Amino acid sequence: MKHNRPVLIVGSGPTGMVIASQLVALGIPVRIIDRLAAPVTTSRAFTIHARTLELMGLMDLTDTFLSRSIKTYSMDYHFPGMDDTPKLDFTKLDSVYPFCLSINQSDTEAILRDRLTAQGVAIEWQTELVSFESTPDGESITVSLNRVDTGATETATVDWLIGCDGIRSIVRQQLALPFDGSEYAGTMRMIDVPLSGFTGSDTAIHYFVAKDHMLLVNKLPGANYRVLISDKTEGVPPEQARAAFQEVADKHFGGQVQIGEPVWATNFRISRRNTSSYRQGRVFLAGDAAHANSPAGGQGMNTAIQDAFNLSWKLAMVLKGEAPSSLLDTYEAERRPVASQVLAGTNYIHGIIMAHGQGMQERIDRMRGGEWNRLAVNQVAGIAYTYRNPEDISPALAVGDRAPDGFLNGSRRMYNLVAKQGYTLFLFVADVAQSARLAEVVQGFQQKYRAVITPHLVVSQSLADQLPQSAFSVVVDDGDFAQRYDCAGSDQLFVVRPDYHIGYRGKTDDHTAMEAYFDTVLL
Secondary structure, three states: OOOOOOEEEEOOOHHHHHHHHHHHHOOOOEEEEEOOOOOOOOOOOOEEOHHHHHHHHHHOOHHHHHHOOEEEOEEEEEOOOOOOOOEEEHHHOOOOOOOEEEOOHHHHHHHHHHHHHHOOOOOEEOEEEEEEEEOOOOOOEEEEEEEOOOOOEEEEEEOEEEEOOOOOOHHHHHOOOOEEEEEOOOEEEEEEEOEEOOOOOOOEEEEEEOOOEEEEEEEOOOOOEEEEEEEOOOOOOHHHHHHHHHHHHHHHHOOOOEEOOOOEEEEEOOEEEEEOOOEEOOEEEOHHHOEEOOOOOOOHHHHHHHHHHHHHHHHHHHHOOOOOHHHHHHHHHHHHHHHHHHHHHHHHHHHHHOOOOOOHHHHHHHHHOHHHHHHHHHHHOOOOOOOOOOOOOOOOOOOOOEOOOOEEOOOEEHHHHOOOOOEEEEEEOOOHHHHHHHHHHHHHHHHHOOOOEEEEEEEOHHHHOOOOOOOOEEEEOOOHHHHHOOOOOOOEEEEEOOOOEEEEEEEOOOHHHHHHHHHHHHO
Protein backbone atom coordinates (compact mmCIF):
# COMPACT_ATOMS: atom_id res chain seq x y z
CA MET A 1 0.00 0.00 0.00
CA LYS A 2 2.96 2.33 0.47
CA HIS A 3 3.60 4.59 -2.55
CA ASN A 4 5.46 7.81 -3.20
CA ARG A 5 2.65 9.40 -5.22
CA PRO A 6 0.90 12.27 -3.45
CA VAL A 7 -2.62 12.45 -2.10
CA LEU A 8 -4.51 15.09 -4.12
CA ILE A 9 -6.73 17.38 -2.06
CA VAL A 10 -9.25 19.45 -4.01
CA GLY A 11 -10.18 22.62 -2.13
CA SER A 12 -8.08 24.78 0.18
CA GLY A 13 -10.69 25.69 2.77
CA PRO A 14 -10.24 24.70 6.43
CA THR A 15 -11.15 21.05 5.75
CA GLY A 16 -8.64 20.60 2.93
CA MET A 17 -5.86 22.42 4.76
CA VAL A 18 -6.29 20.39 7.96
CA ILE A 19 -6.14 17.13 6.01
CA ALA A 20 -3.08 18.32 4.07
CA SER A 21 -1.25 19.48 7.18
CA GLN A 22 -2.00 16.34 9.16
CA LEU A 23 -0.95 14.03 6.34
CA VAL A 24 2.33 15.90 5.82
CA ALA A 25 3.02 15.81 9.57
CA LEU A 26 2.59 12.03 9.39
CA GLY A 27 4.98 11.67 6.46
CA ILE A 28 2.50 11.52 3.55
CA PRO A 29 3.14 13.71 0.46
CA VAL A 30 0.23 15.84 -0.73
CA ARG A 31 -0.88 18.24 -3.42
CA ILE A 32 -3.61 20.74 -2.59
CA ILE A 33 -5.31 22.68 -5.38
CA ASP A 34 -7.92 25.41 -5.60
CA ARG A 35 -9.58 27.00 -8.59
CA LEU A 36 -9.58 30.45 -6.92
CA ALA A 37 -6.83 32.92 -7.74
CA ALA A 38 -6.02 33.71 -4.11
CA PRO A 39 -7.32 33.23 -0.57
CA VAL A 40 -10.66 34.86 0.18
CA THR A 41 -10.55 37.87 2.47
CA THR A 42 -14.20 37.63 3.52
CA SER A 43 -15.71 34.92 5.66
CA ARG A 44 -18.92 33.29 6.75
CA ALA A 45 -18.04 30.98 9.63
CA PHE A 46 -16.86 32.80 12.75
CA THR A 47 -17.02 30.16 15.49
CA ILE A 48 -14.47 27.63 16.69
CA HIS A 49 -16.07 25.26 19.18
CA ALA A 50 -14.45 23.43 22.10
CA ARG A 51 -14.03 20.05 20.39
CA THR A 52 -12.38 21.63 17.35
CA LEU A 53 -10.09 23.61 19.62
CA GLU A 54 -9.12 20.39 21.43
CA LEU A 55 -8.22 18.76 18.12
CA MET A 56 -6.20 21.78 17.04
CA GLY A 57 -3.79 20.74 19.77
CA LEU A 58 -2.73 17.94 17.43
CA MET A 59 -1.42 20.66 15.10
CA ASP A 60 0.08 22.76 17.92
CA LEU A 61 -2.23 25.62 16.88
CA THR A 62 -4.43 26.03 19.95
CA ASP A 63 -2.46 28.95 21.38
CA THR A 64 -2.44 30.68 17.99
CA PHE A 65 -6.22 30.46 17.75
CA LEU A 66 -6.61 31.70 21.32
CA SER A 67 -4.38 34.70 20.64
CA ARG A 68 -6.30 35.80 17.53
CA SER A 69 -9.87 35.41 18.73
CA ILE A 70 -12.41 36.43 21.36
CA LYS A 71 -13.63 33.95 23.95
CA THR A 72 -17.40 33.58 23.85
CA TYR A 73 -19.04 32.03 26.87
CA SER A 74 -22.66 31.73 25.79
CA MET A 75 -25.21 31.97 23.03
CA ASP A 76 -27.98 34.26 24.32
CA TYR A 77 -31.48 34.06 22.85
CA HIS A 78 -33.54 37.23 23.23
CA PHE A 79 -37.30 36.85 22.73
CA PRO A 80 -39.76 39.76 22.82
CA GLY A 81 -41.66 39.95 26.10
CA MET A 82 -39.36 37.57 27.97
CA ASP A 83 -37.76 38.84 31.17
CA ASP A 84 -35.18 36.05 31.22
CA THR A 85 -32.70 35.21 28.46
CA PRO A 86 -32.39 31.53 27.58
CA LYS A 87 -28.81 30.67 26.73
CA LEU A 88 -26.41 27.93 25.86
CA ASP A 89 -23.81 28.22 28.63
CA PHE A 90 -20.43 27.00 27.42
CA THR A 91 -18.87 27.46 30.87
CA LYS A 92 -20.57 24.20 31.87
CA LEU A 93 -18.68 22.15 29.27
CA ASP A 94 -16.51 19.23 30.39
CA SER A 95 -13.53 20.59 28.47
CA VAL A 96 -10.40 22.52 29.28
CA TYR A 97 -11.88 25.05 26.83
CA PRO A 98 -15.25 25.94 28.40
CA PHE A 99 -16.07 28.52 25.74
CA CYS A 100 -16.13 28.94 21.99
CA LEU A 101 -13.99 31.32 19.96
CA SER A 102 -15.16 34.15 17.73
CA ILE A 103 -12.77 34.50 14.81
CA ASN A 104 -13.15 35.37 11.15
CA GLN A 105 -12.98 32.35 8.86
CA SER A 106 -10.42 34.27 6.81
CA ASP A 107 -8.20 34.38 9.91
CA THR A 108 -8.79 30.68 10.57
CA GLU A 109 -7.69 29.94 7.02
CA ALA A 110 -4.65 32.22 7.34
CA ILE A 111 -3.51 30.33 10.47
CA LEU A 112 -3.85 26.98 8.68
CA ARG A 113 -2.15 28.34 5.54
CA ASP A 114 0.81 29.55 7.60
CA ARG A 115 1.06 26.08 9.09
CA LEU A 116 1.18 24.52 5.61
CA THR A 117 3.78 27.02 4.48
CA ALA A 118 5.97 26.13 7.46
CA GLN A 119 5.61 22.47 6.42
CA GLY A 120 6.80 23.28 2.91
CA VAL A 121 3.41 22.88 1.21
CA ALA A 122 2.24 25.49 -1.29
CA ILE A 123 -1.40 25.68 -2.34
CA GLU A 124 -1.69 25.48 -6.13
CA TRP A 125 -4.03 28.37 -6.88
CA GLN A 126 -5.99 28.72 -10.13
CA THR A 127 -5.83 24.97 -10.60
CA GLU A 128 -9.06 23.08 -11.06
CA LEU A 129 -9.95 19.42 -11.27
CA VAL A 130 -11.50 18.62 -14.65
CA SER A 131 -11.95 14.85 -14.39
CA PHE A 132 -10.57 11.71 -12.77
CA GLU A 133 -10.71 7.95 -13.17
CA SER A 134 -9.26 4.92 -11.49
CA THR A 135 -6.30 3.27 -13.21
CA PRO A 136 -6.95 -0.22 -14.66
CA ASP A 137 -5.19 -1.94 -11.76
CA GLY A 138 -7.22 0.05 -9.23
CA GLU A 139 -4.05 1.09 -7.41
CA SER A 140 -4.16 4.81 -8.22
CA ILE A 141 -6.17 7.58 -9.87
CA THR A 142 -5.48 9.50 -13.06
CA VAL A 143 -6.57 13.13 -12.77
CA SER A 144 -6.93 15.84 -15.39
CA LEU A 145 -6.16 19.33 -14.14
CA ASN A 146 -6.57 22.74 -15.74
CA ARG A 147 -4.85 26.04 -15.03
CA VAL A 148 -7.62 28.61 -14.90
CA ASP A 149 -5.32 31.54 -15.72
CA THR A 150 -3.36 30.05 -18.65
CA GLY A 151 -5.53 27.21 -19.87
CA ALA A 152 -2.63 24.78 -19.54
CA THR A 153 -3.65 21.19 -18.80
CA GLU A 154 -1.96 18.45 -16.80
CA THR A 155 -2.50 14.75 -16.43
CA ALA A 156 -1.20 13.30 -13.17
CA THR A 157 -1.36 10.08 -11.19
CA VAL A 158 -2.14 10.19 -7.48
CA ASP A 159 -2.73 7.53 -4.87
CA TRP A 160 -5.86 9.04 -3.36
CA LEU A 161 -8.22 11.92 -4.11
CA ILE A 162 -10.06 13.87 -1.42
CA GLY A 163 -12.86 16.26 -2.36
CA CYS A 164 -12.99 19.20 0.04
CA ASP A 165 -14.52 21.46 -2.60
CA GLY A 166 -17.72 22.61 -0.94
CA ILE A 167 -21.43 22.18 -1.48
CA ARG A 168 -21.06 22.38 -5.27
CA SER A 169 -18.31 19.76 -5.16
CA ILE A 170 -17.01 18.72 -8.57
CA VAL A 171 -15.67 15.54 -7.00
CA ARG A 172 -19.10 14.58 -5.65
CA GLN A 173 -20.78 15.44 -8.94
CA GLN A 174 -18.35 13.32 -10.95
CA LEU A 175 -18.99 10.42 -8.59
CA ALA A 176 -22.68 10.91 -9.45
CA LEU A 177 -23.60 10.89 -5.78
CA PRO A 178 -26.90 12.45 -4.69
CA PHE A 179 -26.90 15.36 -2.24
CA ASP A 180 -30.19 14.59 -0.54
CA GLY A 181 -32.04 17.21 1.44
CA SER A 182 -33.71 20.54 0.90
CA GLU A 183 -33.13 24.28 0.95
CA TYR A 184 -34.46 26.38 3.79
CA ALA A 185 -36.94 29.10 2.93
CA GLY A 186 -35.69 32.68 2.95
CA THR A 187 -32.31 34.33 2.79
CA MET A 188 -29.39 34.96 5.13
CA ARG A 189 -28.02 38.50 4.97
CA MET A 190 -24.68 39.13 6.59
CA ILE A 191 -22.32 42.05 7.16
CA ASP A 192 -19.13 42.77 9.07
CA VAL A 193 -19.51 46.27 10.41
CA PRO A 194 -18.66 48.65 13.26
CA LEU A 195 -21.54 49.31 15.67
CA SER A 196 -22.18 52.10 18.13
CA GLY A 197 -24.61 51.97 21.03
CA PHE A 198 -24.77 48.20 21.32
CA THR A 199 -24.69 47.27 25.02
CA GLY A 200 -24.76 43.48 24.78
CA SER A 201 -21.78 41.58 26.14
CA ASP A 202 -18.90 41.08 23.73
CA THR A 203 -18.40 37.59 25.21
CA ALA A 204 -21.78 36.28 24.08
CA ILE A 205 -23.33 35.57 20.69
CA HIS A 206 -26.70 37.34 20.65
CA TYR A 207 -29.76 36.06 18.81
CA PHE A 208 -32.69 38.49 18.72
CA VAL A 209 -35.69 36.43 17.66
CA ALA A 210 -38.87 37.96 16.24
CA LYS A 211 -41.83 36.27 14.61
CA ASP A 212 -40.77 37.08 11.06
CA HIS A 213 -36.98 37.35 11.33
CA MET A 214 -33.87 36.73 13.42
CA LEU A 215 -31.07 39.23 14.05
CA LEU A 216 -27.65 37.98 15.21
CA VAL A 217 -24.99 40.24 16.69
CA ASN A 218 -21.52 38.96 17.57
CA LYS A 219 -18.29 40.77 18.36
CA LEU A 220 -15.33 39.88 16.15
CA PRO A 221 -11.66 40.52 16.90
CA GLY A 222 -10.86 44.11 15.99
CA ALA A 223 -13.37 46.88 15.40
CA ASN A 224 -16.19 44.99 13.72
CA TYR A 225 -19.23 42.96 14.64
CA ARG A 226 -20.78 40.18 12.61
CA VAL A 227 -24.41 41.11 12.07
CA LEU A 228 -26.73 38.64 10.37
CA ILE A 229 -30.40 38.75 9.44
CA SER A 230 -32.46 35.70 8.53
CA ASP A 231 -35.90 36.34 7.03
CA LYS A 232 -38.12 35.44 4.09
CA THR A 233 -36.92 38.24 1.84
CA GLU A 234 -34.57 37.84 -1.08
CA GLY A 235 -31.96 40.11 0.53
CA VAL A 236 -30.65 43.39 -0.79
CA PRO A 237 -27.66 44.45 -2.91
CA PRO A 238 -24.49 45.18 -0.88
CA GLU A 239 -24.80 48.93 -1.45
CA GLN A 240 -28.19 48.90 0.28
CA ALA A 241 -27.12 46.69 3.18
CA ARG A 242 -26.44 49.46 5.69
CA ALA A 243 -29.88 51.00 5.42
CA ALA A 244 -31.61 47.61 5.40
CA PHE A 245 -29.77 46.43 8.51
CA GLN A 246 -30.40 49.73 10.28
CA GLU A 247 -34.13 49.30 9.71
CA VAL A 248 -34.12 45.90 11.41
CA ALA A 249 -31.81 47.07 14.21
CA ASP A 250 -34.20 49.95 14.98
CA LYS A 251 -37.02 47.45 15.54
CA HIS A 252 -34.99 45.75 18.27
CA PHE A 253 -33.04 48.61 19.82
CA GLY A 254 -35.28 51.64 19.31
CA GLY A 255 -32.67 53.65 17.43
CA GLN A 256 -29.99 53.26 20.11
CA VAL A 257 -27.72 51.09 17.96
CA GLN A 258 -26.18 52.62 14.86
CA ILE A 259 -24.91 50.53 11.96
CA GLY A 260 -21.61 51.79 10.54
CA GLU A 261 -20.26 51.34 7.05
CA PRO A 262 -20.01 47.60 6.29
CA VAL A 263 -16.60 46.30 5.28
CA TRP A 264 -18.33 43.36 3.65
CA ALA A 265 -21.89 42.33 2.83
CA THR A 266 -23.41 39.20 1.30
CA ASN A 267 -26.67 37.31 0.80
CA PHE A 268 -26.83 33.53 0.71
CA ARG A 269 -29.24 30.61 0.92
CA ILE A 270 -28.83 27.68 3.28
CA SER A 271 -29.81 24.03 3.06
CA ARG A 272 -29.67 20.76 4.94
CA ARG A 273 -28.14 17.94 2.91
CA ASN A 274 -26.11 14.75 3.29
CA THR A 275 -24.65 12.63 0.53
CA SER A 276 -25.18 8.89 0.38
CA SER A 277 -21.50 7.89 0.42
CA TYR A 278 -18.34 9.52 1.74
CA ARG A 279 -16.03 7.13 -0.12
CA GLN A 280 -15.86 5.39 -3.47
CA GLY A 281 -12.68 3.37 -3.87
CA ARG A 282 -9.75 5.74 -3.57
CA VAL A 283 -11.89 8.88 -3.55
CA PHE A 284 -13.19 10.54 -0.38
CA LEU A 285 -15.51 13.45 0.36
CA ALA A 286 -15.13 15.65 3.43
CA GLY A 287 -16.74 18.76 4.85
CA ASP A 288 -19.35 20.65 2.85
CA ALA A 289 -18.73 18.39 -0.14
CA ALA A 290 -20.37 15.62 1.90
CA HIS A 291 -22.88 17.46 4.09
CA ALA A 292 -24.43 20.88 4.66
CA ASN A 293 -26.55 22.15 7.53
CA SER A 294 -28.20 25.23 8.97
CA PRO A 295 -25.69 27.68 10.48
CA ALA A 296 -27.73 27.66 13.71
CA GLY A 297 -25.16 27.12 16.45
CA GLY A 298 -22.17 27.59 14.14
CA GLN A 299 -21.40 23.89 13.66
CA GLY A 300 -20.80 23.65 9.90
CA MET A 301 -17.09 24.45 9.69
CA ASN A 302 -16.42 22.66 12.96
CA THR A 303 -18.04 19.45 11.73
CA ALA A 304 -16.03 19.70 8.51
CA ILE A 305 -12.75 20.14 10.37
CA GLN A 306 -13.58 17.15 12.55
CA ASP A 307 -14.09 15.10 9.35
CA ALA A 308 -10.54 16.07 8.43
CA PHE A 309 -9.04 14.88 11.71
CA ASN A 310 -10.94 11.59 11.49
CA LEU A 311 -9.79 10.80 7.96
CA SER A 312 -6.18 11.99 7.99
CA TRP A 313 -4.71 9.70 10.66
CA LYS A 314 -6.46 6.67 9.20
CA LEU A 315 -5.26 7.35 5.67
CA ALA A 316 -1.71 7.96 6.91
CA MET A 317 -1.61 4.64 8.80
CA VAL A 318 -2.88 2.73 5.76
CA LEU A 319 -0.45 4.43 3.38
CA LYS A 320 2.47 3.67 5.69
CA GLY A 321 1.47 0.03 5.90
CA GLU A 322 0.67 0.28 9.61
CA ALA A 323 -2.99 -0.66 9.27
CA PRO A 324 -5.17 -2.58 6.81
CA SER A 325 -7.19 -0.71 4.19
CA SER A 326 -10.36 -1.74 6.03
CA LEU A 327 -9.57 1.01 8.55
CA LEU A 328 -10.64 3.51 5.88
CA ASP A 329 -14.14 2.03 5.86
CA THR A 330 -14.62 3.44 9.36
CA TYR A 331 -14.39 7.02 8.08
CA GLU A 332 -17.87 7.01 6.56
CA ALA A 333 -19.21 4.64 9.21
CA GLU A 334 -18.25 7.16 11.90
CA ARG A 335 -18.64 10.55 10.24
CA ARG A 336 -21.88 10.12 8.29
CA PRO A 337 -23.96 9.41 11.44
CA VAL A 338 -22.37 12.43 13.12
CA ALA A 339 -23.33 14.59 10.13
CA SER A 340 -26.89 13.27 10.46
CA GLN A 341 -26.91 14.19 14.15
CA VAL A 342 -25.62 17.67 13.32
CA LEU A 343 -28.32 18.06 10.66
CA ALA A 344 -31.01 17.08 13.16
CA GLY A 345 -29.62 19.27 15.94
CA THR A 346 -29.12 22.37 13.83
CA ASN A 347 -32.55 21.88 12.27
CA TYR A 348 -34.06 21.80 15.76
CA ILE A 349 -32.40 25.09 16.73
CA HIS A 350 -33.25 26.51 13.31
CA GLY A 351 -36.90 25.71 14.05
CA ILE A 352 -36.73 27.85 17.17
CA ILE A 353 -34.81 30.91 16.03
CA MET A 354 -35.53 30.93 12.29
CA ALA A 355 -39.06 29.48 11.97
CA HIS A 356 -40.17 32.75 10.41
CA GLY A 357 -43.89 33.42 10.53
CA GLN A 358 -44.65 30.69 13.03
CA GLY A 359 -46.04 31.29 16.51
CA MET A 360 -43.62 32.41 19.21
CA GLN A 361 -44.91 30.74 22.37
CA GLU A 362 -44.01 27.19 21.37
CA ARG A 363 -40.58 28.35 20.24
CA ILE A 364 -40.06 30.12 23.58
CA ASP A 365 -41.22 27.08 25.56
CA ARG A 366 -38.76 24.83 23.72
CA MET A 367 -35.94 27.19 24.70
CA ARG A 368 -36.88 27.24 28.38
CA GLY A 369 -36.17 23.54 28.91
CA GLY A 370 -33.15 23.17 31.16
CA GLU A 371 -32.44 19.61 30.06
CA TRP A 372 -32.52 20.62 26.39
CA ASN A 373 -30.10 23.41 27.21
CA ARG A 374 -27.64 21.01 28.82
CA LEU A 375 -27.81 18.54 25.95
CA ALA A 376 -27.72 21.22 23.28
CA VAL A 377 -24.62 22.98 24.58
CA ASN A 378 -22.62 19.72 24.57
CA GLN A 379 -23.83 18.91 21.09
CA VAL A 380 -23.17 22.39 19.69
CA ALA A 381 -19.67 22.35 21.19
CA GLY A 382 -18.98 18.94 19.59
CA ILE A 383 -18.34 17.32 22.98
CA ALA A 384 -21.32 14.98 22.85
CA TYR A 385 -20.69 13.36 19.47
CA THR A 386 -19.60 9.76 19.68
CA TYR A 387 -18.72 6.87 17.40
CA ARG A 388 -20.06 4.25 19.79
CA ASN A 389 -22.51 1.56 18.74
CA PRO A 390 -25.91 3.33 18.67
CA GLU A 391 -27.45 0.39 20.54
CA ASP A 392 -25.12 1.07 23.47
CA ILE A 393 -27.00 3.58 25.61
CA SER A 394 -24.99 2.93 28.77
CA PRO A 395 -23.93 6.06 30.66
CA ALA A 396 -20.50 4.49 31.16
CA LEU A 397 -17.57 5.57 29.03
CA ALA A 398 -17.57 3.36 25.93
CA VAL A 399 -15.60 2.56 22.79
CA GLY A 400 -16.16 5.37 20.30
CA ASP A 401 -16.67 8.08 22.91
CA ARG A 402 -14.52 11.18 23.08
CA ALA A 403 -11.69 10.43 25.50
CA PRO A 404 -11.94 12.67 28.56
CA ASP A 405 -9.41 15.43 28.98
CA GLY A 406 -8.33 17.24 32.11
CA PHE A 407 -5.33 18.32 34.11
CA LEU A 408 -2.89 16.17 36.06
CA ASN A 409 -1.54 17.71 39.23
CA GLY A 410 -2.78 21.10 38.16
CA SER A 411 -0.86 21.72 34.93
CA ARG A 412 -0.22 18.70 32.69
CA ARG A 413 -3.13 17.85 30.37
CA MET A 414 -4.24 14.30 29.74
CA TYR A 415 -4.41 15.01 26.01
CA ASN A 416 -0.72 15.90 26.06
CA LEU A 417 -0.07 12.23 26.78
CA VAL A 418 -1.84 11.07 23.60
CA ALA A 419 0.59 10.31 20.78
CA LYS A 420 -0.01 12.11 17.49
CA GLN A 421 0.42 8.88 15.55
CA GLY A 422 -0.45 5.29 16.33
CA TYR A 423 -2.34 4.31 19.45
CA THR A 424 -1.92 5.35 23.07
CA LEU A 425 -2.53 2.94 25.97
CA PHE A 426 -3.62 4.19 29.37
CA LEU A 427 -3.01 1.27 31.76
CA PHE A 428 -4.57 1.79 35.18
CA VAL A 429 -2.77 -0.58 37.58
CA ALA A 430 -2.82 -1.12 41.32
CA ASP A 431 0.22 -3.27 42.14
CA VAL A 432 3.83 -3.73 41.14
CA ALA A 433 3.43 -7.28 39.85
CA GLN A 434 0.61 -6.27 37.52
CA SER A 435 2.66 -3.40 36.11
CA ALA A 436 5.57 -5.73 35.40
CA ARG A 437 3.35 -8.23 33.56
CA LEU A 438 1.79 -5.44 31.48
CA ALA A 439 5.19 -4.05 30.56
CA GLU A 440 6.15 -7.43 29.13
CA VAL A 441 2.87 -7.77 27.20
CA VAL A 442 3.02 -4.28 25.73
CA GLN A 443 6.65 -4.74 24.68
CA GLY A 444 5.50 -7.83 22.79
CA PHE A 445 2.83 -5.74 21.06
CA GLN A 446 5.36 -3.09 20.11
CA GLN A 447 7.50 -5.75 18.46
CA LYS A 448 4.56 -7.43 16.71
CA TYR A 449 2.91 -4.42 15.10
CA ARG A 450 4.41 -1.82 12.79
CA ALA A 451 2.23 0.94 14.18
CA VAL A 452 3.42 3.07 17.06
CA ILE A 453 1.96 1.95 20.40
CA THR A 454 2.65 4.38 23.23
CA PRO A 455 1.88 3.09 26.76
CA HIS A 456 1.39 5.03 29.98
CA LEU A 457 1.11 3.33 33.35
CA VAL A 458 -1.39 5.29 35.45
CA VAL A 459 -0.73 4.69 39.15
CA SER A 460 -1.11 6.21 42.58
CA GLN A 461 1.78 8.08 44.15
CA SER A 462 2.38 5.26 46.63
CA LEU A 463 2.69 2.70 43.82
CA ALA A 464 4.88 5.02 41.77
CA ASP A 465 7.34 5.10 44.64
CA GLN A 466 7.57 1.28 44.54
CA LEU A 467 7.96 0.79 40.79
CA PRO A 468 11.37 -0.18 39.45
CA GLN A 469 12.91 1.75 36.59
CA SER A 470 10.63 1.37 33.58
CA ALA A 471 10.90 2.21 29.89
CA PHE A 472 7.24 3.21 30.01
CA SER A 473 5.87 6.55 31.03
CA VAL A 474 4.51 6.49 34.57
CA VAL A 475 1.64 8.89 35.23
CA VAL A 476 0.85 9.67 38.85
CA ASP A 477 -2.89 10.03 39.35
CA ASP A 478 -4.45 11.69 42.36
CA GLY A 479 -7.78 10.06 41.49
CA ASP A 480 -9.15 12.52 38.93
CA PHE A 481 -7.71 10.65 35.94
CA ALA A 482 -9.32 7.35 37.00
CA GLN A 483 -12.57 9.10 37.80
CA ARG A 484 -12.73 10.78 34.38
CA TYR A 485 -12.02 7.45 32.71
CA ASP A 486 -14.69 5.76 34.80
CA CYS A 487 -12.42 3.13 36.28
CA ALA A 488 -11.74 4.18 39.86
CA GLY A 489 -10.79 1.19 42.00
CA SER A 490 -10.30 -1.26 39.13
CA ASP A 491 -7.48 -2.34 36.84
CA GLN A 492 -8.48 -1.28 33.32
CA LEU A 493 -6.91 -0.13 30.11
CA PHE A 494 -7.99 2.29 27.44
CA VAL A 495 -6.68 2.59 23.90
CA VAL A 496 -6.97 6.17 22.69
CA ARG A 497 -6.81 6.94 18.98
CA PRO A 498 -4.87 9.89 17.53
CA ASP A 499 -8.13 11.89 17.25
CA TYR A 500 -8.81 11.62 21.00
CA HIS A 501 -11.51 8.94 20.73
CA ILE A 502 -11.54 5.66 22.64
CA GLY A 503 -10.70 2.68 20.45
CA TYR A 504 -10.79 -0.05 23.07
CA ARG A 505 -11.65 -0.55 26.73
CA GLY A 506 -10.94 -3.68 28.73
CA LYS A 507 -9.42 -5.30 31.79
CA THR A 508 -5.66 -5.03 32.12
CA ASP A 509 -5.34 -8.76 32.78
CA ASP A 510 -7.26 -9.77 29.63
CA HIS A 511 -4.24 -9.74 27.33
CA THR A 512 -5.92 -11.96 24.73
CA ALA A 513 -8.78 -9.52 24.18
CA MET A 514 -6.37 -6.60 23.93
CA GLU A 515 -4.28 -8.46 21.34
CA ALA A 516 -7.41 -9.39 19.39
CA TYR A 517 -8.32 -5.71 19.18
CA PHE A 518 -4.90 -4.73 17.85
CA ASP A 519 -5.00 -7.63 15.38
CA THR A 520 -8.28 -6.23 14.03
CA VAL A 521 -7.10 -2.64 13.56
CA LEU A 522 -3.43 -3.23 12.70
CA LEU A 523 -3.20 -6.49 10.74
